[in-house]
Amino acid sequence: MFKTARSRFQTWITAGAGTIAALFVAGLMGAFGALPAHVPPRLPADAAIDAGRWRVKPVRAYVSRAKVYGVPLKPGQKALVLEADMTNRTAQSDKAYFNVFTPDGLALPDGLPMVALTRDSTLTPELHPGMTERMAYVWPLAGDTAVPASLNFGVTAEIFKPRDNLYGMPGWFNPYRLGTVTLPVAELPVTDWPANGS
Structure with missing residues (x-):
């Protein structure tokens, strides 16, 4: 008991x-x-930003209703364009820059942008170590897409590892959102479209 x-x-x-x-x-x-969830910081719109393998400095953003820097548009489309100065911080030529910038809050029918050199409209060029080039990120949009007067662009960076876990080789891994840069967005009249866009 x-x-x-x-x-x-x-x-x-x-x-x-x-x-x-x-x-x-x-x-x-x-x-x-x-x-509260971690909010990526606001990044300066008027200074260079170290984003892993790239150093980037946004220059301007605008909307174009005609082919720009060799990127054709389908009938009824327009394009959001971000121009940025980019420097390859690595020791070899590279073109892994497609995900560096992402506009927030817009439906992007083609996903990744087309990227071109502004000086000669070369599409998706390799950027050489230490050489700064002005690049144009071009996102086609539906013609009736409302683009605000200022827009947030997410900036993605990567982490360099001397040895990765799978192959034991060096490289850039683990992309993450470094922060957000806000730029005014102009709607260019026909006479102001970039000369290389024809």
Whole structure:
């Protein structure tokens, strides 16, 4: 009888402790879940930004309703264009720059942009180490897409690893959103379309 009562008491104590521990863990998880998500910082729109393998400096953003820098548009489309000075910070020529900039809040029918040199309209060129080039990111949009007067562009960076976990080779990995740069967006009249866009 005494052993039965004692075992019941131990069972209640154990169950109570387990319940308290579960409630404590659930409370902690709820508290951490309620914390605000990390918001990437605002980046300067008038200064160079180190984004992993690239150093970038946004120059201007605008909307074009005609072919720009050799990128043709389908009937009824327009293009959002971001021009930026880009420097390859690595030791070899590279063109892994398509994801560096992403406009926020717009439906992008083609996903990745076309990217061209502004000086001669060469599409998707390799950028050589240490050489700064002005590049145009061109995103085709539906003609009726509302583009705000100022737009946030996410900037993606990568992390250099001397040895990756799979092959033990050096490279750039783990893309992440470094921050956001905000630029005014102009709608260029026909006479102001870039000369290389014809």
